[in-house]
Amino acid sequence: MRAEIDQVTVRGIIEGITLHAENEVVGIVGPNGSGKSTTLRCVYRALKPDAGTVLIGGQSVHRRQDLARELSALTQESQVEFDFTVAEVVEMGRLPHRRDPARDRRVVAEALARVDVAHLAGRSFLSLSGGERQRVLIARAVAQEPEVLVLDEPTNHLDIRHQLDVLALARGLGVTVLTVLHDLNLAASYCDRLYVLDEGRVVAHGTPEEVLVPELVAKVFHVTAHVVRHPTTGVPQLLFDQEVTP
Numbered sequence: 001m002r003a004e005i006d007q008v009t010v011r012g013i014i015e016g017i018t019l020h021a022e023n024e025v026v027g028i029v030g031p032n033g034s035g036k037s038t039t040l041r042c043v044y045r046a047l048k049p050d051a052g053t054v055l056i057g058g059q060s061v062h063r064r065q066d067l068a069r070e071l072s073a074l075t076q077e078s079q080v081e082f083d084f085t086v087a088e089v090v091e092m093g094r095l096p097h098r099r100d101p102a103r104d105r106r107v108v109a110e111a112l113a114r115v116d117v118a119h120l121a122g123r124s125f126l127s128l129s130g131g132e133r134q135r136v137l138i139a140r141a142v143a144q145e146p147e148v149l150v151l152d153e154p155t156n157h158l159d160i161r162h163q164l165d166v167l168a169l170a171r172g173l174g175v176t177v178l179t180v181l182h183d184l185n186l187a188a189s190y191c192d193r194l195y196v197l198d199e200g201r202v203v204a205h206g207t208p209e210e211v212l213v214p215e216l217v218a219k220v221f222h223v224t225a226h227v228v229r230h231p232t233t234g235v236p237q238l239l240f241d242q243e244v245t246p
């Protein structure tokens with residue numbers, strides 16, 4: 001399903017952001033405060049843009065009644081306030097569906113196993129570590145079986161194995177994934193295309209190979225980078241010098 005952001009402006013924060021994703025993994029990268037989360041918030045309707053449109057499957061998100069059946073989001077605000085068990089939190093992902101209890105149970109069990117939290121099913125969510133919580137929230141988003149999955153820094157709190165695992169999971173779903181990532185090398189490894197934001201605007205977009213070049217990295221992130229190839233996958237990866245550029 002196609003997700004389309006067209007000329008979206010949130011006054012003083014983002015200006016005329018245009019991007020799209022369709023059955024691919026699209027990464028949004030950029031420095032702190034460049035407007036990445038604000039852009040995603042317009043997609044999952046936490047924020048109404050001052051101008052521009054956000055379309056999911058060709059329809060405005062602000063006019064859709066049934067958005068939760070098509071879009072799920074792991075956000076910076078995705079927290080659980082009350083003392084639910086892990087299984088209950090992931091079951092919440094089935095709320096938009098709930099027609100076939102046997103299927104719901106199976107989907108929840110698969111989601112728990114896929115992010116390696118099945119052994120925590122009976123535990124209180126609030127008793128979990130940061131990384132365990134993040135994996136449970138990812139399981140909830142996946143259990144929703146969305147056509148469009150929106151992820152704001154999904155690798156937050158995760159150890160390296162679980163970072164790789166979660167991004168492989170997102171890729172393996174075969175749906176439209178729109179994800180904010182800070183780690184440019186993970187972005188290069190798991191995203192089909194990238195959009196680079198700086199000061200609220202898209203300043204570059206294309207394949208990781210096209211986008212992650214030393215000139216762009218220096219201009220936007222103010223660091224010196226060298227591009228090397230991953231020895232087995234051939235994917236471009238960046239090595240950074242220690243001093244920052246002015």
Ligand SMILES: Nc1ncnc2c1ncn2[C@@H]1O[C@H](COP(=O)(O)OP(=O)(O)OP(=O)(O)O)[C@@H](O)[C@H]1O
Binds near residue numbers: 013032033034037038
């Ligand atoms: N509700 C708000 N009111 C005022 N300013 C805001 C609001 N939300 C975000 N901002 C500001 O807008 C800018 C962009 O914020 P946003 O969270 O979208 O950036 P980001 O690229 O996701 O940053 P980070 O990498 O630090 O998570 C920041 O300077 C932030 O302080």
